[in-house]
Amino acid sequence: MLNLTDIFKKIKLPFFANFEIYFDLGTSITKIAIKDKGVILREPTFLGYNSRIKDYSFTGTEAKTILGKTPDFIKVVRPIVSGVISDFDAEVFLLQKFLERSVYLYTGNKTIKPMMIGIATVPTIATEIEQKAVKEGLLKIGMSQVFLVEKPLATATGAGVNIFSHEPTLIADLGGGLIELSIVGSSGILSQKTLRNAGDQMNKVIFNYVYLKYGIILGETTCENLKIDILNFKNTEKIVVTRGKSLENGLPKSVKIKSSDINEALRSNFNQIIDGIKELIESSPPEVVDELMQKGVILTGGLSKITGIDKFFEDELKLNVYCSDKYENTTINGLIKLTSNVDSFSKILIA
Ligand SMILES: Nc1ncnc2c1ncn2[C@@H]1O[C@H](COP(=O)(O)OP(=O)(O)OP(=O)(O)O)[C@@H](O)[C@H]1O
Ligand SMILES: [Mg+2]
Numbered sequence: 001m002l003n004l005t006d007i008f009k010k011i012k013l014p015f016f017a018n019f020e021i022y023f024d025l026g027t028s029i030t031k032i033a034i035k036d037k038g039v040i041l042r043e044p045t046f047l048g049y050n051s052r053i054k055d056y057s058f059t060g061t062e063a064k065t066i067l068g069k070t071p072d073f074i075k076v077v078r079p080i081v082s083g084v085i086s087d088f089d090a091e092v093f094l095l096q097k098f099l100e101r102s103v104y105l106y107t108g109n110k111t112i113k114p115m116m117i118g119i120a121t122v123p124t125i126a127t128e129i130e131q132k133a134v135k136e137g138l139l140k141i142g143m144s145q146v147f148l149v150e151k152p153l154a155t156a157t158g159a160g161v162n163i164f165s166h167e168p169t170l171i172a173d174l175g176g177g178l179i180e181l182s183i184v185g186s187s188g189i190l191s192q193k194t195l196r197n198a199g200d201q202m203n204k205v206i207f208n209y210v211y212l213k214y215g216i217i218l219g220e221t222t223c224e225n226l227k228i229d230i231l232n233f234k235n236t237e238k239i240v241v242t243r244g245k246s247l248e249n250g251l252p253k254s255v256k257i258k259s260s261d262i263n264e265a266l267r268s269n270f271n272q273i274i275d276g277i278k279e280l281i282e283s284s285p286p287e288v289v290d291e292l293m294q295k296g297v298i299l300t301g302g303l304s305k306i307t308g309i310d311k312f313f314e315d316e317l318k319l320n321v322y323c324s325d326k327y328e329n330t331t332i333n334g335l336i337k338l339t340s341n342v343d344s345f346s347k348i349l350i351a
Contacts, residue, residue: 020339021103021143023095023120024154024332025134027080027177028199028302030060030094031332032102038336039329041102047077047090056090059097068219082196083123083151083178084130085137095141118143119339121151121331122350123178125194131350148350149338151331152182152189158334159298159324163187164344168288169295172277173331174303176200181276183284183292187348191284193276197269199303202227209265214255216244231262233308274316296320300330 024031025045032041048058048066051073058066058074067076079091107113118138122131131148138146153163156171161184163169168185179195206223210216218226222242230238238259246253281292296319299310304323313321324330339345 019103019107019114019116021099021116021118022332022335022339023118023138024151024329024335025080025085025091025095025120026175026331027078027083028175029328030080030098031329032098033329033332033336034103034106035336035339037106039332040106041098042328043098043101045078045080045094047079047094049075049077049090051075056093059094060101064221067221081177082198083175083180084126085133088133088137092137092140095137099141115144116142118146119335120146120148121154121335122148123151123180123194124182124189124192125178149335149348150189150350152180152184152192153348154334154338155180155300155331156182156184156298156334157337158326158330158332159300161298163348167295168284168291169298170277170280170292171298171300172273172304174198174273174299174301176302179273179276179301179303181273181280183280183288187344190288191280193280195272195276197272199224199227199301202266202269202303205269206262206265209261210242210244210255210257211247213261214257215247216242216253216255217247218242218244226257226262227266230257230259231266231306232259233263233306233312236307270312274313277313277317293319296322298322298324300324300327302327 020035022033029042030045031039033039043060044064046063047056048063050057063076077087077090079085079087079094085091120134122134135146152171155173156163156169159171161169163184164187166186168183168190170183173180176199179198182192183190203220203223206226207218210218230240239256241254242257243252243254281289299321304327310321310323326333
């Protein structure tokens with residue numbers, strides 16, 4: 001029987017005109033890459049379902065733009081929840097559109113299309129059924145073979161970590177659907193902790209906070225923009241005039257929202273992340289703790305872009321904290337990097 005290494009080597013035979021396509025099916029943003037070009041698509045993981053025509057009318061960026069401003073017969077759908085596929089058909093439809101918009105520009109309209117090999121990440125907490133859904137979804141959109149890798153291994157590689165070395169590293173991927181805290185090394189994940197209170201849930205916390213404090217109802221996108229635009233850990237007080245709907249009479253109402261409001265609203269979320277990192281370190285064997293204390297923690301994912309987050313985490317954790325510079329594409333870049341050595345890559349594939 002062929003093992004994974006054999007299979008991977010076999011499909012990489014030079015006369016086989018294959019095409020490796022990399023997928024990071026993020027809760028907020030789907031990333032697609034091909035080897036020589038790098039990331040060729042980054043679009044929101046959103047669709048707009050039109051119940052009149054019983055089909056999807058909007059996908060990606062356009063679907064996110066219409067959030068909160070659709071007629072009754074259009075519903076915005078998010079096929080990935082907490083890092084896993086929650087609506088299979090919607091996800092397949094979305095991926096098909098994304099392929100047409102990106103990969104097909106490179107494969108062209110040849111009569112004989114190259115064989116497409118899909119390489120994707122899945123969160124550590126994904127069950128076998130959830131992993132299978134990713135595989136089936138990618139096969140359905142035309143991949144002839146699909147390989148899966150645990151996400152933290154790709155993320156750490158993208159952040160410059162050698163996951164094959166025997167020196168453990170702690171990496172925190174602060175994404176839209178998941179906060180994945182992982183200690184990686186020796187070709188695998190030594191231990192990990194996943195929180196679902198990530199970027200998306202933070203938007204809801206902001207919604208509730210503003211609703212209770214100022215008596216206005218904000219749209220989902222407005223809440224996300226407050227987090228992106230004014231939240232910071234540098235005590236820089238930014239103020240934005242935000243428009244919503246008054247709770248009293250349903251009419252438009254403007255209020256001034258400050259950075260300190262958003263900090264207060266999300267304090268408990270960030271404390272949970274810090275506690276999660278502390279617990280992960282505390283539960284590690286002494287040799288690992290010693291190395292982690294020396295090396296510090298790497299932050300990546302969308303939330304790692306918040307100004308001053310590294311210093312804030314450093315003060316709370318009492319160890320060095322670094323933000324990955326290519327935070328937007330860390331995972332998918334890592335995935336590309338991992339495939340450059342077929343032998344080592346085949347050892348980390350999910351069987
Ligand atoms: N500059 C910023 N400041 C604060 N938050 C940000 C910033 N940029 C992006 N985000 C948030 O980061 C999240 C998206 O991050 P990312 O692209 O890493 O998620 P994802 O990979 O789609 O999700 P996941 O890996 O959890 O499935 C969103 O919640 C978004 O609001
Ligand atoms: Mg991600």
